[in-house]
Amino acid sequence: MSAPRLARPTAILLVSTILASCASYTPTSRQVVHIEESKWQVADNVAAAADAYLEAERQKTVFDADLTEANVIAIQLAVENKGAKTMLVRNSDVQLVLADGRSFAPSGVHTTVARVGESGSVVGAGLAFGLIGVLVASNAESKARIARTADYSEKAFTDTYLANGERGDGVVFFIPSTPVCKIDGATLKVRFVEADTAKSMVIDVPLPSGPYGKEVEVTENAATNPNSRSDSSVPEAAESSGSKCAAL
Amino acid sequence: MMLPNLKSAVYGLVLALVISGCSHDIPLNPNLPESAGAPKIAETVGVYMSSDFKTHKHSDSQYGDTWVFPLGAASASLMPKAFEQAFAKTVPVDALPPSGDLPGDIAAVIEPQIQDFSFTLPFIKTGTYSSVIVYRFRMLGMEGTPFASWTVEGTGAKPGEIGFEFARWPGEAADLAMEDAAHKFIDGVAMVPEVRRWLQDRGAKISNFEPKEPIMVVYK
Secondary structure (H helix, E strand, O other), X not given: OOHHHHHHHHHHHHHXXXXXXXXXXXXXXXXXXXXXXXXOEEEOOEEEEEEEOOOHHHHHHHHOOOOOOOOOEEEEEEEEEOOOOOEEEOHHHOEEEOOOOOEEOOEOHHHHHHHHOOOOOHHHHHHHHHXXXXXXXXXXXXXXXXXXXXXXXXXXXXXXXXXXXXXXXXXXXXXXXXXXXEOOOOEEEEEEEEOOOOOEEEEEEEOXXXXXXXXXXXXXXXXXXXXXXXXXXXXXXXXXXOEEEEOO | OHHHHHHHHHHHHHHHHHHHOOEEXXXXXXXXXXXXXXXXXXXXEEEEOOHHHHOOOEEEEEOOEEEEEOHHHHHHHHHHHHHHHHEEEEEEEOOOOOOOOOOOOOOEEEEEEEEEEEEEOOOXXXXXXXXXXXXXXXXXXXXXXXXXXXXXXXXXXXXXXXXXXXOHHHHXXXXXHHHHHHHHHHHHHHHOHHHHHHHHHOOOOOOOOOOOOOOOOEOO
């Protein structure tokens, strides 16, 4: 085979190798959170505890992403039923309430994955490497998104029935409609429902304090997220501040 | 001498088309076979579908193309069938309680909402197309107070085939996701604690809760 004939496959292989590494996702091992017993909130016969993934390093380890940059708040929730009656805890019944009064409902895994996105740029790859670049980058991005969705689904807090003595845990994702740079004083409202009678009780679980991101100035109103749901958001705050949160 | 220029032009055109992308209106046609069994709940329920629900469209870009799913219209044709299998009788209503225009024989009103939707496309058309949809269901008493609100997630996956149809396979995967959600609604509605309490308040006899029981039939 002549040199020119070898050059094309070699170039394709090279481009494929480069682009394949652009968007990839390797599911991480489940990070079991052992929340100290002293941090559990107990009411009647149920208990709950929470831990927020505030630090970029922990976010990267568990979710292979900078969640702060993506405006995603991930909170590990653990629940326990200490009573005799079966209790139900639904993901959609959990609520994040900030110290300033804003509150947010959880986002679904697929919405979260779409928000986090993949690092590869199909258009950029196309501009740099042509059609082959587009195809290879698209393939890598698709595979990464599927793997990320499966992994986040595995880690997510799903609707859970708890019999006596049972515990359940998982991650609840929130996508605030306005920037959240710190969660000091924030609480997670966790609702338990008796499976038989629908009698419910809500436990307020305080979240650990700490900066979530640093406030950075933006020149346009790009801080708001029109796709997120908020029960009582304050959009005016984001529009007037002209700021957003970025990773520390 | 013109050939290289022509090749470059064609190549550039293809690349431009790939990058600029197209918009695909996805055909949706979810279906629900008629159930042979009795409805799960022996009550007459009003069905309210808001205009936001009926006209809901999900639009997203993947592979440089825009994919538009008219989920509202499809769901508005599917969900009434699911409600008919879940409740003894359903009546379409144009308003939520406590509106005075509601029929007198309904015990509650149910309202479906589309909360979340996502889809994936395979790299090669013979690969697997997948979709996930999350519905929220609200039930309101005739005095207007919501007494139950819960979510149901449906998933669907479908392998594609070689051909020039770009919209068919994402649509069929979305159909499967909507149908899956409808089945889960039918199977699970009588297990929602707040629905169970509502039924108890209306005098229904309900067995003790057993989470492992897939379906609980409730009769008055």
